[in-house]
Amino acid sequence: MTGRVIPLGRIAGIPIRLDSSWFLIFALVTWTLAAGYYPAEFKGWPAWEYWVMGAATAVMFFVSVLLHELSHSLVARRFGTSVRSITLFIFGGVSQLGGGTTSATREFLIAAAGPAASLLLAALFWVLESAAVGVAPALALLRYLAYINAMLGLFNLIPGFPLDGGRVFKAIVWGVTHDAHRALRVAGTVGRVIGYLFVLFGVWQMFGGNFVNGLWISFIGWFLENAAMSEMQGQAILEILTGHKVREAMRPDYTSVPADRTLQQLVDGHVLVHGQRSFLVERDGRVVGLLTLHGITRQPRPSWPTVRAEDVMIPRTKMRTTRRDADLRDVLEHMDRDGVNQLPVIENSHPLGMVSREDIIGFLRDHVVSHR
Ligand SMILES: [Zn+2]
Numbered sequence: 001m002t003g004r005v006i007p008l009g010r011i012a013g014i015p016i017r018l019d020s021s022w023f024l025i026f027a028l029v030t031w032t033l034a035a036g037y038y039p040a041e042f043k044g045w046p047a048w049e050y051w052v053m054g055a056a057t058a059v060m061f062f063v064s065v066l067l068h069e070l071s072h073s074l075v076a077r078r079f080g081t082s083v084r085s086i087t088l089f090i091f092g093g094v095s096q097l098g099g100g101t102t103s104a105t106r107e108f109l110i111a112a113a114g115p116a117a118s119l120l121l122a123a124l125f126w127v128l129e130s131a132a133v134g135v136a137p138a139l140a141l142l143r144y145l146a147y148i149n150a151m152l153g154l155f156n157l158i159p160g161f162p163l164d165g166g167r168v169f170k171a172i173v174w175g176v177t178h179d180a181h182r183a184l185r186v187a188g189t190v191g192r193v194i195g196y197l198f199v200l201f202g203v204w205q206m207f208g209g210n211f212v213n214g215l216w217i218s219f220i221g222w223f224l225e226n227a228a229m230s231e232m233q234g235q236a237i238l239e240i241l242t243g244h245k246v247r248e249a250m251r252p253d254y255t256s257v258p259a260d261r262t263l264q265q266l267v268d269g270h271v272l273v274h275g276q277r278s279f280l281v282e283r284d285g286r287v288v289g290l291l292t293l294h295g296i297t298r299q300p301r302p303s304w305p306t307v308r309a310e311d312v313m314i315p316r317t318k319m320r321t322t323r324r325d326a327d328l329r330d331v332l333e334h335m336d337r338d339g340v341n342q343l344p345v346i347e348n349s350h351p352l353g354m355v356s357r358e359d360i361i362g363f364l365r366d367h368v369v370s371h372r
Pocket of ligand 1: 068069072114115156164
């Protein structure tokens with residue numbers, strides 16, 4: 001993911017989003033179709049017709065990618081794994097699933113669902129193609145969609161984690177060894193090796209006169225290697241955190257503000273002076289909500305002198321909190337799942353401190369260093 005994401009709406013309740021990098025690949029696919037595929041298949045069309053067909057086909061290509069991702073997501077949801085969103089980006093699509101899967105069989109089915117959908121679509125378009133004899137543009141479109149879906153299915157079955165094939169491989173190792181961590185280490189290492197092989201193959205292609213394709217393959221390899229490594233690191237972090245409690249990483253200091261304080265007073269008195277990013281909101285000595293810097297900046301600036309903390313705070317009932325003896329590992333997983341950066345530590349309505357991602361990273365750093 002590189003930059004801004006554009007929401008496209010929901011399918012089956014799942015938010016669908018476009019990463020800004022997607023436009024680059026959309027333009028590239030449209031161009032290769034309009035300047036290469038269609039002119040080679042059909043001579044003598046007016047130029048605009050190549051471009052319209054190119055763009056329409058590119059849209060159908062990304063609909064195919066979306067169906068692949070939806071297939072992963074719907075199977076995941078069926079097994080109780082939450083689906084946060086599906087994002088289309090420069091290297092295809094990705095389903096953001098909440099939390100880890102609970103069994104090897106489920107992971108296997110979730111991973112296999114995408115390629116299975118793509119291969120089914122390829123078969124469907126192939127059947128339609130044989131039915132569309134005579135209608136030339138439709139024929140070309142269906143032939144391309146059959147081909148591209150087959151490619152999507154087969155490419156993703158390469159056993160290089162985090163590609164689907166690598167996830168299938170990980171699930172199999174997990175099923176055989178009954179050790180999810182070991183399975184990730186094995187599949188992640190294989191995934192990194194395959195990533196490097198892609199890079200090498202791409203470079204070889206580049207020097208063999210196939211520069212653009214080679215560069216693209218190298219980029220994909222580099223992306224895969226990075227993704228495999230960061231998943232392994234994420235797992236290693238969770239392993240270090242296992243058994244440690246929030247009280248070991250939390251900061252006992254927090255800032256609380258009265259519920260009737262205006263945003264302007266807060267900005268002048270706290271945010272700018274102390275660089276504070278979130279406040280517990282209190283009334284009569286009890287915590288009633290959480291106010292974040294993000295919540296403040298979402299309000300138009302002219303309203304700051306009149307809007308009060310309690311008007312824009314996250315109320316206590318919706319506020320996510322944690323306890324001193326909660327597992328750090330669970331807390332980090334919750335933060336990832338809910339997309340929050342910090343949690344107040346509260347017991348019996350009394351604030352005890354805050355724990356943030358930075359605090360956990362600091363804890364990890366100290367912990368790793370002290371164990372060397
Ligand atoms: Zn997939």
